[in-house]
Amino acid sequence: xxxxxxxxxxxxxxxxxxxxxxxxxxxxxxxxxxxxxxxxxxxxxxxxxxxxxxxxxxxxxxxxxxxxxxxxxxxxxxxxxxxxxxxxxxxxxxxxxxxxxxxxxxxxxxxxxxxxxxxxxxxxxxxxxxxxxxxxxxxxxxxxxxxxxxxxxxxxxxxxxxxxxxxxxxxxxxxxxxxxxxxxxxxxxxxxxxxxxxxxxxxxxxxxxxxxxxxxxxxxxxxxxxxxxxxxxxxxxxxxxxxxxxxxxxxxxxxxxxxxxxxxxxxxxxxxxxxxxxxxxxxxxxxxxxxxxxxxxxxxxxxxxxxxxxxxxxxxxxxxxxxxxxxxxxxxxxxxxxxxx
Amino acid sequence: xxxxxxxxxxxxxxxxxxxxxxxxxxxxxxxxxxxxxxxxxxxxxxxxxxxxxxxxxxxxxxxxxxxxxxxxxxxxxxxxxxxxxxxxxxxxxxxxxxxxxxxxxxxxxxxxxxxxxxxxxxxxxxxxxxxxxxxxxxxxxxxxxxxxxxxxxxxxxxxxxxxxxxxxxxxxxx
Numbered sequence: 001x002x003x004x005x006x007x008x009x010x011x012x013x014x015x016x017x018x019x020x021x022x023x024x025x026x027x028x029x030x031x032x033x034x035x036x037x038x039x040x041x042x043x044x045x046x047x048x049x050x051x052x053x054x055x056x057x058x059x060x061x062x063x064x065x066x067x068x069x070x071x072x073x074x075x076x077x078x079x080x081x082x083x084x085x086x087x088x089x090x091x092x093x094x095x096x097x098x099x100x101x102x103x104x105x106x107x108x109x110x111x112x113x114x115x116x117x118x119x120x121x122x123x124x125x126x127x128x129x130x131x132x133x134x135x136x137x138x139x140x141x142x143x144x145x146x147x148x149x150x151x152x153x154x155x156x157x158x159x160x161x162x163x164x165x166x167x168x169x170x171x172x173x174x175x176x177x178x179x180x181x182x183x184x185x186x187x188x189x190x191x192x193x194x195x196x197x198x199x200x201x202x203x204x205x206x207x208x209x210x211x212x213x214x215x216x217x218x219x220x221x222x223x224x225x226x227x228x229x230x231x232x233x234x235x236x237x238x239x240x241x242x243x244x245x246x247x248x249x250x251x252x253x254x255x256x257x258x259x260x261x262x263x264x265x266x267x268x269x270x271x272x273x274x275x276x277x278x279x280x281x282x283x284x285x286x287x288x289x290x291x292x293x294x295x296x297x298x299x300x301x302x303x304x305x306x307x308x309x310x311x312x313x314x315x316x317x318x319x320x321x322x323x324x325x326x327x328x329x330x331x332x333x334x335x336x337x338x339x340x341x
Numbered sequence: 342x343x344x345x346x347x348x349x350x351x352x353x354x355x356x357x358x359x360x361x362x363x364x365x366x367x368x369x370x371x372x373x374x375x376x377x378x379x380x381x382x383x384x385x386x387x388x389x390x391x392x393x394x395x396x397x398x399x400x401x402x403x404x405x406x407x408x409x410x411x412x413x414x415x416x417x418x419x420x421x422x423x424x425x426x427x428x429x430x431x432x433x434x435x436x437x438x439x440x441x442x443x444x445x446x447x448x449x450x451x452x453x454x455x456x457x458x459x460x461x462x463x464x465x466x467x468x469x470x471x472x473x474x475x476x477x478x479x480x481x482x483x484x485x486x487x488x489x490x491x492x493x494x495x496x497x498x499x500x501x502x503x504x505x506x507x508x509x510x511x512x513x514x515x
Contacts, residue, residue, distance in 0.1 A: 263467050266418055279417045312367040319413070322368055323469050 022207040024180040028227065029199045031116050031183045038112040042105065120197035122163040128156060129167045132175030132188040135217040135318060136281055136294040150240050153281030155289045157226045159233035160200050168194040176212035179225050185211045200227030216317030222295040243272025244284045244340050255336025258329045263321050287341045305334050364406045368471040399446040401478045405491040411479025414472055426498035427483040432460060436483050449477045
């Protein structure tokens with residue numbers, strides 16, 4: 001009974017993974033569905049082969065071979081011509097079957113890759129440029145009309161049922177864009193642009209993660225892809241294109257002054273103010289985002305205050321400057337940033 | 342015996358890396374001050390030098406990590422907008438022998454904090470002190486005034502520490 005509990009527990013854990021928001025086995029779009037099909041066909045085919053091989057191995061180790069002349073083998077250390085030819089037939093047959101199976105797997109794999117490639121280059125795509133930075137994602141919605149070009153960070157919204165072209169770039173080292181529920185990995189390489197097409201066919205929040213080791217905080221470099229119906233996406237886009245909300249309360253007015261008078265402005269942009277830094281995430285609608293520090297922690301006032309006061313304790317080695325904020329300035333600053341919905 | 346000897350050698354080899362890669366990623370609150378009292382002007386004065394002042398050392402001197410951080414900040418804070426990659430443009434070059442306002446670490450720190458006439462803005466009150474020291478470490482590395490063990494053998498842009506420059510100042514790195 002106890003013995004059965006261990007595999008049962010392991011399976012239940014695996015089952016939990018399969019339905020999580022970051023799993024290639026829970027496809028949220030056509031590309032991921034094809035990868036999922038390929039994965040399961042590999043799993044079942046190779047699983048059966050594994051069981052067959054292990055069974056034969058066990059039989060060989062435990063069973064006696066009636067048709068093999070044990071006597072001769074043990075005395076002369078030479079198999080008889082009969083045994084020799086029998087063994088040769090088995091080995092040759094197994095080799096041919098192995099080659100055939102590998103060939104089938106190659107055809108399935110290449111075929112899936114080609115089918116996924118054919119899903120791209122559709123009409124009316126949404127083009128998003130994803131730029132990897134140590135250790136956060138810049139998300140830029142490309143549009144021929146400059147007033148419709150949107151820059152945000154670490155959270156990407158896409159409309160359901162519309163193909164999205166991801167143009168991958170990197171600002172420093174090689175990163176890799178990977179949202180398992182939507183597609184495979186795509187490397188982001190400095191000074192060149194890589195291309196990937198994704199599409200979500202059901203609404204949901206899919207978590208992505210940098211999949212190429214990129215330095216100290218590689219593990220804390222996550223992004224959310226939020227797939228939502230077209231009308232909700234349009235509403236989100238309209239809201240995000242607006243400049244930042246002007247502070248209305250006394251606290252937030254003070255907070256804006258604190259922001260603008262500190263080193264924050266060297267790296268962060270808040271559209272609608274004089275803060276125009278381009279080195280760090282755009283904070284124009286910071287309060288609308290799910291997480292801070294590339295989704296290292298949820299976006300709450302407490303986490304934000306901790307992040308501003310001592311960024312190196314939450315995410316050691318990150319490039320956010322540690323600045324001395326007066327204790328009386330901190331609360332207004334946090335209130336202001338969280339008011340940027 | 343042989344194992345013990347190789348263990349000692351490996352340990353010693355490991356220790357040589359310590360200084361180079363020491364990462365002070367969490368600056369102490371004192372280093373966040375906007376003006377360190379380290380800021381010193383050059384002792385160069387009309388009518389002869391004034392009394393020499395105590396030498397202030399850069400806390401991030403000879404640290405590979407901090408020099409590379411300084412290089413990153415040099416671009417992030419747009420020093421390269423005027424000084425290019427050390428070659429100069431709108432502002433004077435930083436690869437040079439004669440410094441208008443002194444080339445010691447404390448002098449460069451002071452120049453960044455207070456700014457200088459005819460264009461150099463004052464960055465004091467904006468950039469935290471520890472980052473200014475990192476930029477100072479990088480600027481000095483352009484002139485080979487950092488040990489070669491702490492600087493990259495190949496620069497990303499202009500080769501800022503050619504071998505002859507290193508030889509010229511070897512033995513007087515600060």
